Amino acid sequence: MDFVHADTRQSVIGKLVRQLRIDTVVHLAVVIDSPREDRATHETNVIGTMNVLAGCAGPSSPVNRLIVKSSQAVYGARPEYPSLIVEDSAGFGRAESSVSRDLVELEQLTHDFALRNPGCRVARMRLGYRMTRETSLGRYLSLPLVPTFAGFDPRLQLLHEEDAAEAVARAALGAQEGAFNVAGDGIVVLSQAIAIMGARATPVLPPYGRWASRVAVRLATGVRIPVHMADLLAHGSVVDCSRLQTEFGWRPAYSTRAVLDAFALGQTEEPIESPSPPQEYELQVYLQRRRRERRDGRGSAALALSR
Amino acid sequence: MSRLPADDIYAGTPRQRRKTSRNARVVKTPRPLLRMPPPIKRLQRQAPMLAIQGLSELSGRLRDLTGHEVIDMARVVELMQFVYRQQQLARRGADYAVDDFGFDAEWTESFLPLFKILYRDYWRIETAGIEHVPAAGRALLVANHAGVLPWDGTMIKTAVFAEHPNPRHVRALVASLFMGMPVLSWFLRRTGQTVGHPDDTRRLLDRDQLVLVFPEGVRGTGKLYQDRYKLRRFGRGGFVSTAIRSGAPIVPISVVGSEELYPMIGDVAPLAKLFGLPYFPITPFWPWLGPLGIIPLPSKWRIQFHPPIHVEVHPPEAADDQNLVMGLADQVRDTIQQGVYDNLKLRRGVFV
Numbered sequence: 289m290d291f292v293h294a295d296t297r298q299s300v301i302g303k304l305v306r307q308l309r310i311d312t313v314v315h316l317a318v319v320i321d322s323p324r325e326d327r328a329t330h331e332t333n334v335i336g337t338m339n340v341l342a343g344c345a346g347p348s349s350p351v352n353r354l355i356v357k358s359s360q361a362v363y364g365a366r367p368e369y370p371s372l373i374v375e376d377s378a379g380f381g382r383a384e385s386s387v388s389r390d391l392v393e394l395e396q397l398t399h400d401f402a403l404r405n406p407g408c409r410v411a412r413m414r415l416g417y418r419m420t421r422e423t424s425l426g427r428y429l430s431l432p433l434v435p436t437f438a439g440f441d442p443r444l445q446l447l448h449e450e451d452a453a454e455a456v457a458r459a460a461l462g463a464q465e466g467a468f469n470v471a472g473d474g475i476v477v478l479s480q481a482i483a484i485m486g487a488r489a490t491p492v493l494p495p496y497g498r499w500a501s502r503v504a505v506r507l508a509t510g511v512r513i514p515v516h517m518a519d520l521l522a523h524g525s526v527v528d529c530s531r532l533q534t535e536f537g538w539r540p541a542y543s544t545r546a547v548l549d550a551f552a553l554g555q556t557e558e559p560i561e562s563p564s565p566p567q568e569y570e571l572q573v574y575l576q577r578r579r580r581e582r583r584d585g586r587g588s589a590a591l592a593l594s595r
Numbered sequence: 596m597s598r599l600p601a602d603d604i605y606a607g608t609p610r611q612r613r614k615t616s617r618n619a620r621v622v623k624t625p626r627p628l629l630r631m632p633p634p635i636k637r638l639q640r641q642a643p644m645l646a647i648q649g650l651s652e653l654s655g656r657l658r659d660l661t662g663h664e665v666i667d668m669a670r671v672v673e674l675m676q677f678v679y680r681q682q683q684l685a686r687r688g689a690d691y692a693v694d695d696f697g698f699d700a701e702w703t704e705s706f707l708p709l710f711k712i713l714y715r716d717y718w719r720i721e722t723a724g725i726e727h728v729p730a731a732g733r734a735l736l737v738a739n740h741a742g743v744l745p746w747d748g749t750m751i752k753t754a755v756f757a758e759h760p761n762p763r764h765v766r767a768l769v770a771s772l773f774m775g776m777p778v779l780s781w782f783l784r785r786t787g788q789t790v791g792h793p794d795d796t797r798r799l800l801d802r803d804q805l806v807l808v809f810p811e812g813v814r815g816t817g818k819l820y821q822d823r824y825k826l827r828r829f830g831r832g833g834f835v836s837t838a839i840r841s842g843a844p845i846v847p848i849s850v851v852g853s854e855e856l857y858p859m860i861g862d863v864a865p866l867a868k869l870f871g872l873p874y875f876p877i878t879p880f881w882p883w884l885g886p887l888g889i890i891p892l893p894s895k896w897r898i899q900f901h902p903p904i905h906v907e908v909h910p911p912e913a914a915d916d917q918n919l920v921m922g923l924a925d926q927v928r929d930t931i932q933q934g935v936y937d938n939l940k941l942r943r944g945v946f947v
Binding site: 366368369371372437439442443474477480483484495523 | 696
């Protein structure tokens with residue numbers, strides 16, 4: 289297994305893919321739980337995905353399997369949505385947060401790519417919200433006094449890190465096409481989740497005016513709540529994973545309740561250290577080395593790409 | 596903290612023990628701010644029991660005096676049970692389960708005594724044809740909608756749970772507008788309601804639930820008092836398509852009495868727009884009397900469940916046959932409208 293640092297915001301993927309004859313690309317460089325929604329997040333999510341897709345496109349491309357990471361956040365959280373959201377209802381209505389908008393655009397680009405490249409089988413994995421010490425949701429629910437929106441008790445659905453990884457791995461090895469919701473079975477309501485975490489719910493945030501609430505929570509507790517998460521904490525979002533179950537014959541091992549119990553008991557994985565910023569020359573060195581190896585008749589198949 | 600093993604404590608003679616033992620620190624329970632004298636404390640503990648005894652004595656005397664039941668002890672006990680149940684539920688912490696729609700059956704049933712009081716004593720509801728609601732399996736209940744607030748929905752739910760030989764929970768469909776409102780959204784979801792979306796209807800019917808739908812929607816609840824007893828347009832017949840697709844029979848329900856809860860004499864559209872509501876009602880009491888204006892009038896109700904219309908005989912493809920769907924929707928609407936007129940004749944007056 290070779291690890292290469294490269295930046296999806298630069299157009300190096302085409303070179304990499306063609307030289308190494310890569311047949312499967314798993315694109316995970318999509319930032320959803322970003323503390324601030326700024327230009328850089330948009331660049332990574334939309335422009336980065338555009339570069340990956342451009343690299344994999346064309347008749348000369350050896351890629352025949354592409355997995356793109358997306359999120360349950362693509363739907364946003366709105367009161368008028370059905371109780372269990374199916375895959376086809378993404379992109380309806382105006383997305384309120386820039387993350388949701390970016391995800392809709394990213395998925396549209398991926399969908400267009402799939403139509404234009406019939407030789408490549410494309411799957412979009414809409415992963416559920418995860419609870420670790422690294423995610424906003426995990427940090428928010430770890431507070432001793434959890435500020436909630438007064439008069440709201442939304443339904444939450446969570447996905448365990450292990451299940452998220454397994455879903456992507458299964459997709460990479462399979463041939464299923466289209467969008468798939470991936471989330472744990474069952475739901476918990478927010479007040480129940482807070483009770484499981486051993487904290488107290490304090491309904492102090494006003495039901496209207498999300499922006500002021502987000503600022504107040506940040507100043508009072510230091511937890512940043514992304515815009516799409518604020519909607520989630522008021523209206524909740526639950527997806528229907530039956531398409532995943534029928535096409536993959538697999539469902540996440542952890543139910544929503546089990547994810548919460550595991551987190552409350554502190555059984556979550558150690559966080560993976562984030563890599564240093566990528567260097568262009570590193571990639572050039574790597575490609576040269578591979579060229580030499582190929583001349584000598586050696587070479588491995590797998591390759592991981594990170595931002 | 597080091598402690599002697601039990602054997603050592605009782606070793607040796609009492610004198611030796613006295614020598615080696617240290618003074619034990621007595622931990623006192625925290626003193627309450629206001630200390631009650633013992634007789635008052637005893638009274639506090641016995642108050643519920645004494646209240647029941649006193650009430651039952653009073654009830655017996657009143658029965659002897661007037662010749663009929665004035666204070667029904669069964670209701671009193673029901674109310675006490677309700678309070679006790681609420682205390683129990685408050686203590687259960689995170690130890691409960693809700694279904695995918697956020698429905699908590701245990702919690703919902705705990706509120707039944709309150710709604711039963713409204714059902715039996717306040718609105719004196721007479722229910723007919725409850726046997727037309729299937730004891731098991733799916734069905735789509737379709738009712739007329741009136742009254743500014745959806746009391747008719749709660750009363751149909753109470754009727755099916757309290758009067759049916761096989762008590763069942765009815766899952767009503769609610770306009771998405773109310774699902775975005777602060778307190779309402781969690782109360783409605785917790786008690787089994789869901790968004791009025793065809794996906795949700797199908798999902799609930801496929802789980803063999805009873806689904807209640809008001810095809811008139813907010814046009815029904817927001818109609819003026821002068822338009823009472825006249826049903827509005829039944830949407831676009833979407834409920835019939837959904838019933839055909841899920842193979843569920845349609846049970847039409849006529850409700851009489853909900854129209855007089857809040858006689859709506861006007862609608863202030865600009866205020867409704869300001870608050871994001873479908874209508875802003877003006878009644879003889881609202882908004883003049885403030886919160887008192889929300890108290891519904893004690894009208895006399897009749898709820899009639901009609902024989903089911905078996906739309907499940909049609910194949911699922913027939914759901915796209917607009918002609919058939921609109922025909923069936925009209926049939927359901929006519930049944931309910933006729934039922935409203937019939938029950939108006941059976942009712943002696945608005946409040947008796």
